[in-house]
Structure formats: structure tokens, C-alpha cells
Amino acid sequence: xxxxxxxxxxxxxxxxxxxxxxxxxxxxxxxxxxxxxxxxxxxxxxxxxxxxxxxxxxxxxxxxxxxxxxxxxxxxxxxxxxxxxxxxxxxxxxxxxxxxxxxxxxxxxxxxxxxxxxxxxxxxxxxxxxxxxxxxxxxxxxxxxxxxxxxxxxxxxxxxxxxxxxxxxxxxxxxxxxxxxxxxxxxxxxxxxxxxxxxxxxxxxxxxxxxxxxxxxxxxxxxxxxxxxxxxxxxxxxxxxxxxxxxxxxxxxxxxxxxxxxxxxxxxxxxxxxxxxxxxxxxxxxxxxxxxxxxxxxxxxxxxxxxxxxxxxxxxxxxxxxxxxxxxxxxxxxxxxxxxxxxxxxxxxxx
Numbered sequence: 001x002x003x004x005x006x007x008x009x010x011x012x013x014x015x016x017x018x019x020x021x022x023x024x025x026x027x028x029x030x031x032x033x034x035x036x037x038x039x040x041x042x043x044x045x046x047x048x049x050x051x052x053x054x055x056x057x058x059x060x061x062x063x064x065x066x067x068x069x070x071x072x073x074x075x076x077x078x079x080x081x082x083x084x085x086x087x088x089x090x091x092x093x094x095x096x097x098x099x100x101x102x103x104x105x106x107x108x109x110x111x112x113x114x115x116x117x118x119x120x121x122x123x124x125x126x127x128x129x130x131x132x133x134x135x136x137x138x139x140x141x142x143x144x145x146x147x148x149x150x151x152x153x154x155x156x157x158x159x160x161x162x163x164x165x166x167x168x169x170x171x172x173x174x175x176x177x178x179x180x181x182x183x184x185x186x187x188x189x190x191x192x193x194x195x196x197x198x199x200x201x202x203x204x205x206x207x208x209x210x211x212x213x214x215x216x217x218x219x220x221x222x223x224x225x226x227x228x229x230x231x232x233x234x235x236x237x238x239x240x241x242x243x244x245x246x247x248x249x250x251x252x253x254x255x256x257x258x259x260x261x262x263x264x265x266x267x268x269x270x271x272x273x274x275x276x277x278x279x280x281x282x283x284x285x286x287x288x289x290x291x292x293x294x295x296x297x298x299x300x301x302x303x304x305x306x307x308x309x310x311x312x313x314x315x316x317x318x319x320x321x322x323x324x325x326x327x328x329x330x331x332x333x334x335x336x337x338x339x340x341x342x343x344x345x346x347x348x349x350x351x
Contacts, residue, residue, distance in 0.1 A: 056069045226246065314334035315327055
């Protein structure tokens with residue numbers, strides 16, 4: 001047993017490059033696990049600066065001066081941030097409050113729909129329907145208590161949001177302005193020979209950049225398309241549902257299915273079994289089909305070569321570790337693991 005462990009350790013950790021990679025991974029993982037909440041503004045700023053840097057590079061490719069490219073991109077970011085804080089966030093808060101107030105009405109409508117099921121379908125009993133209704137009522141009551149407790153503790157959250165709104169734009173500005181200096185400062189701590197680490201970084205910088213930027217574009221495009229669709233149909237809570245539809249693309253395979261239920265429930269409560277209900281649900285399903293079969297292939301020209309099982313496992317693992325950020329970066333992180341395994345230095349096993 002000791003001989004097997006010794007041979008395994010010699011094969012994977014005899015090369016100094018492998019030791020360097022292991023140290024970088026351990027340090028990074030430890031920092032993220034122990035200080036993720038404290039460093040949340042910094043991490044969010046790094047992600048935003050990383051996304052904006054791609055736009056700056058595109059403008060420089062079209063012969064824009066560096067200062068002008070940075071000014072245009074950063075000004076656009078500030079404009080979007082102000083729109084979100086001043087317009088979109090209050091609107092979403094208002095619609096969410098109205099939706100919570102309407103939950104009892106939705107429960108009544110669902111009660112009427114479920115009561116008719118035993119008459120239409122013999123395999124569904126009245127006791128089963130009553131059990132479902134009682135379960136729904138308990139969930140609604142729990143949700144109401146959670147919303148009340150959240151509203152009572154919303155002042156610290158509001159203060160944190162104001163701090164983030166001031167701190168994150170400043171950090172993004174300095175990350176964009178002094179990107180090269182910061183990278184050179186970090187690289188200075190590495191040994192002179194870090195070829196494998198540079199190779200992994202180069203590969204991941206391309207793949208992760210393409211994926212993350214494409215996913216952000218997909219969120220905005222799908223969300224805007226959903227809002228135009230729901231607004232055209234004069235559907236209740238159009239903005240709130242559009243945001244949910246846009247965010248659903250973060251979770252492959254699962255997000256679209258989960259968001260389908262609130263869309264159908266709101267449409268049913270508003271119109272009942274009416275042609276407008278079928279128009280709304282049908283148009284939403286068409287939008288999801290266009291996203292999966294047209295938009296995704298256009299945005300992600302370089303497909304991520306990962307098995308669906310690997311994608312699901314990465315979503316569960318990284319989502320459990322880092323929440324929403326873990327889900328968002330699950331596929332790039334899984335690709336990083338794959339790239340590390342492929343590039344990890346190995347020594348030949350002595351016969």
C-alpha cells in the first residue's frame with residue numbers, strides 16, 4: 001500500500017511545476033472558502049472588470065485609442081448600473097410585493113383547478129387533491145413568514161447594497177486601469193519557471209472568457225426578449241418574469257424547466273384556460289427553443305467539450321460551495337479541472 005502511494009506521489013508531484021500548480025490551487029481554494037464573504041465586492045469587481053476588458057479589447061481592435069475605449073465601456077457600465085439601481089430594482093421590488101399579495105388568490109384558483117381533477121381522472125382521489133392543497137397552503141404561509149422576517153432585516157442589506165454600489169464601480173475602474181500592473185505584481189511572486197501554469201491560464205483565459213461573456217450576453221438577450229413578449233401580451237409581472245427567464249439560462253437544462261412553472265401559473269391566474277394563456281405559454285416555449293437551438297450556438301461557437309453528467313455534477317458541487325457564483329461558473333470551473341488534469345506534469349512510472 002505504501003509503495004502504491006509512493007509511486008503515485010512520485011508520478012504526479014515529482015515535477016516542480018506540478019508542486020507549483022498544487023500550491024496555487026490550495027491557496028486559491030482556501031482563500032475562496034474562508035474569505036469569500038469578506039472579499040465578495042472584490043470578486044464581483046474582478047468578474048465585471050474581466051467582462052468589460054473583453055469589450056475594451058474589441059474596441060481597440062477597431063482602432064479605438066485605449067483611453068477612449070475604456071471611457072466608453074466604463075461609462076456604459078455605470079449607465080447600466082444606475083438604470084438597475086434607480087429603475088429596475090424598485091420595479092422588481094414592487095412587482096414581487098404585488099405577487100406575494102396575490103398568492104392567496106393564486107392558491108384559490110389552484111384549489112378550483114385541483115377540485116375538478118377527481119371528476120375528470122379516476123386515478124386521482126379527492127384525498128390526494130386535499131393533501132396537495134394543504135401542502136400548498138403550508139408553503140405559502142412559510143413564504144409569507146420568510147418575507148416578513150426578510151423585510152425586518154432589510155436595513156443591513158440595504159446598507160450593504162449601498163456600500164457595494166459605491167465600492168464595486170471604484171474597484172472595477174482600478175482593475176481596468178491598472179490591469180497590467182496588478183498582473184505583473186502577482187506574477188512576480190511565481191518562480192521563474194512556471195510554463196505549465198502559464199499554459200493552463202492561457203487556455204482557460206480563452207475558454208472562460210468566451211463562456212462567461214457569452215452567458216452574460218445570453219442573459220440580457222433572453223431577458224429582454226422575454227420582457228418584450230410578456231409586455232406585448234400585457235401579462236402581469238412582466239419585468240419580474242423576464243428577469244427570472246433571463247437568469248434561468250445560468251443553469252443548463254434545469255433553469256428553463258423551473259421557470260416554466262411561474263410563467264404558467266401567472267398566465268393561468270390572469271386568463272384561466274383562455275387562448276391568451278396558450279399564446280403566452282406557447283410563445284415562451286418558442287423563446288426557449290430559439291435560445292437553445294439558435295442563440296446558444298451563435299454565442300458559443302466553441303462548444304464546451306463536457307459530458308452532460310459532468311456539467312450536472314459541477315453545478316451541484318460548485319453551487320453548493322459558492323452559491324449563485326458557483327452555479328454561474330460551474331462549467332468554466334469544470335473546464336478548468338479538465339485542463340488541469342490534461343496539463344498536469346507526470347513522471348514516467350519506473351518498471
